Amino acid sequence: MLQSSTDKLVMVFALLFCFSNTVDAQKKSAKMNKGADKLNRQIALKPPMGWNSFDAYDCRINEKEYKATVDFMEKNLLKHGWDYAVIDYCWFNDDPGNWSNPRRRFGHPDIRMKPDGSPLDTLVMDEFGRVLPSIKRFPSAKNGAGFKAIADYVHSKGMKFGIHIMRGIPREAYYNNLPIKGTTYTARDIAEPWDTCNWQNNFFGVDASKPGAQEYYNSLFELYAEWGVDFIKADDMMYPPYHKGEIELISNALANCGRPMVLSLSCGEAPLSQASHVSKFSHMWRVSADFWDNWESLEHNFDLLNAWSPFIKPGHWPDADMLPIGKLSLNNRPHGPERMSKFTNEEHYTLMTLWSIAKSPLMLGADLLQETKGIMPFLTNDEVLAVNQYSTDNRQVYKDENYAVWIATEPGTKNRYVALFNLSGNERTVKFTLELENLRGTFKVRDLWKKSDAGTVTDKLETKIGSHGAAFFKLSPVK
Incomplete structure (x- = not known):
């Protein structure tokens, strides 16, 4: 049967549409890969070393505690290579976890919601849906200064400043339909309200294919660059599932923000099937689930680090998670009662030896303002730390x-x-x-x-x- 002229025109337009979409997809993919290629590998030629607030302070650290920790690090640890100081999650909440959450642990920083899913508790953010530091906890953030003053303080000590971020866009920005800076798009144009982190409800995922998605992440990293951030811990990226699209958006935004920053992806276990992708679009990535002070988790990391050892190279670091030694879980959060690490002295040697010879990034999690004498020998042995920083061909025999x-x-x-x-x-x-x-x-x-x-x-x-x-x-x- 002969096709009508109309049928032929429909087929032509359909083919042109498919071709156009294919070309657009190829251009987008090329742009993303260009961003990954621009990711500054010179800033992570060695596994990063530093401190992160999560293991001791959970989501509740404030400016006074953080700066006192930086002071301790400058005096006692900086000369041994520990130079990153990272503020972990929920710095945009005035009082995270201040309500009794029946579905979570005590002090968990979920926000309460109305019956329609809109937030009852609010976060600190600007008119473009970008979260900002709580002025109640970080007074120097007043008048829109963000973390600039704190970053300057850290830099004055010869150290580097880091923050934790959550994947996606705030739930509150979606319900208020806030604009995306520099565009005609809004939060509802890019958000996926069905895609919520399974352990924290503050954010919705972002659809990486939508116009405005890249611009949203660009606006975030523009802000972080203005503040002077040196290290980004991007969370809810890999487990579960592996958020390939948003990893590329974040990597691209970082590569083009004008300031070098280490990109660390959490949480794990990272899927080994994505090894080529995750190592291309980040500097370090979590191969372990949240790691705490128990022997079973430590023994499991032998297998994880062995599996990931082929991907160790400058600017690409499989990350076995933070070092849970010293004083942990202040005020009985985030994980178990307030305590000194349950690792035995022998297990401390195993932990530091394995992380060093496997070239995992070394990030302390302890409260450094009390009871640190017992852990200092594990943190200041320069012969051991040199293996972590400089050795090559690292592998399990x-x-x-x-x-x-x-x-x-x-x-x-x-x-x-x-x-x-x-x-x-x-x-x-x-x-x-x-x-x-x-x-x-x-x-x-x-x-x-x-x-x-x-x-x-x-x-x-x-x-x-x-x-x-x-x-x-x-x-x-x-x-």
Whole structure:
């Protein structure tokens, strides 16, 4: 049957429409990839080291506490490389978690809602739906200054300033239909009210395909650049599900905001199937779920870090999460009662040794304003920290139910770093046969934790280690 002229015209227009959409999609993809290519990798050539407020303060830190922590870091930790100080979530809420939430833990910062889903509790934000610091908690943010004064304070100490952000646009901005800066679009044009973080209800997701979505994220990073932010922890990005579109929007906005910032994606476990994507569009990404002070989680991270070790390289860091050592959960939040870390002394050695030889970013979570004496030896051993910052070819050699061995190389030398771990519940001798790594001859042994020489070895390296403990060595060939 012959087609009518009208049918032919419809087919032509349909083909043109499909072609136009394909071209637009290709242009958008190219633009996104260009943004990722512009992501500044020079600022994360080494795994970032610093402190984050979450493990100790949950969502409630204030300006006085934060600046006092920065002062402590400048005096005691900066010279050892700990230079980032990050304010975690809900800095835009005057009093987060101030109501009894029957669905969550005590003090959880969900906002209350009306029957139609609109917010009963309000956040601090500007006319464009961009959240701002609570002036009640951060007085220097008055008169629209945001975090500028605090960032300046951190920079004056020779340190770097970071903040946590949530994926998406505030629920309140959606219900008030606030405009997106510099556009004719509004929050309702880009928001997905059915896409809400499954552990916090403050925000709706953003549809990355909608006009105005990129502009919204651009406006956020324009603001963060004005404040002087150096580090962004972007949360609710990967679990569950993996929010590929918004990761690209954020990465693109950061790459084009005019200020270098480290982009850290949370929370995990990141899907290994997205390794190429996540490493391209961020500097560091969480491979672990929220990590706390229990042995089961620490042991699980051996497998996670092993799986992600092929993706370790400058500007790309698999992140095993913060270091829950020292004083945690002030006022019994965010996780369990206020306490000193439940890790044993031996487990502290395992934690710091594994994170160092696997080159995970090192972010402290403890309250640094009290009871820090016991943790300082784990934070100020420059020989151990040098492995985290400078070593290469980091990988697991062997692991079973009783012990694990990791190895790395000191750049520019024939020296090797070897970490021995006792994963069992009893003291035992852990042995590494050098031939497993084609290490032949005699090697001088340096004990990194003891900062002392420990003789020489030829065929094997072995030492007695307590339950859940670790030993850390540098092997140097004897000429």
